[in-house]
Amino acid sequence: MTQKKSPKNEGSFKDKFHETLDTLKKNEKIEDLYSYASSNTADTIAFVAMVLGILIVWFNPFYGGLIIGVVTGLYFTEELAKPFYSLEGFIEEQGMIRSLVLGGLLLSFFFFLPGVFIGAFIAVVIKQLLMPDKRKKEEDDEE
Numbered sequence: 001m002t003q004k005k006s007p008k009n010e011g012s013f014k015d016k017f018h019e020t021l022d023t024l025k026k027n028e029k030i031e032d033l034y035s036y037a038s039s040n041t042a043d044t045i046a047f048v049a050m051v052l053g054i055l056i057v058w059f060n061p062f063y064g065g066l067i068i069g070v071v072t073g074l075y076f077t078e079e080l081a082k083p084f085y086s087l088e089g090f091i092e093e094q095g096m097i098r099s100l101v102l103g104g105l106l107l108s109f110f111f112f113l114p115g116v117f118i119g120a121f122i123a124v125v126i127k128q129l130l131m132p133d134k135r136k137k138e139e140d141d142e143e
Contacts, residue, residue: 046071062115069119077127080120 037044050071057064073080083090091099110117 046075061113065113065115065117066119067115069116069121070123071119072116073120073123074127076120077124080124081128 049067053064053067053071055064056067094102
């Protein structure tokens with residue numbers, strides 16, 4: 001009454017799995033992706049963290065935003081910090097109304113995604129504290 005599984009059927013899934021795995025290993029695109037990931041470890045970690053942050057933001061917006069903010073803050077430290085170093089010049093360049101509109105937009109984004117702003121702020125501050133030399137060198141070169 002009970003049917004016995006033939007040894008051929010038991011190994012078929014395992015064999016197919018190994019065949020697929022071997023095919024993936026031999027695939028040139030996968031090999032290129034692996035070599036890129038192994039030679040650019042920091043970028044790969046940042047990309048994985050960004051994808052995780054985007055996935056987590058659907059379930060827990062604060063922590064997902066925090067991860068996204070940290071990655072963004074690390075990659076765009078100079079761009080994010082530059083307007084704060086010369087805030088008066090930035091306002092003069094953009095104009096008062098444009099600056100107020102931008103400030104309102106940033107404030108509303110902060111209310112809806114505080115984790116992104118907090119994460120970016122933490123990353124920018126830590127990176128500026130650990131590596132302040134680059135900004136000072138640029139200021140010295142301008143003089």
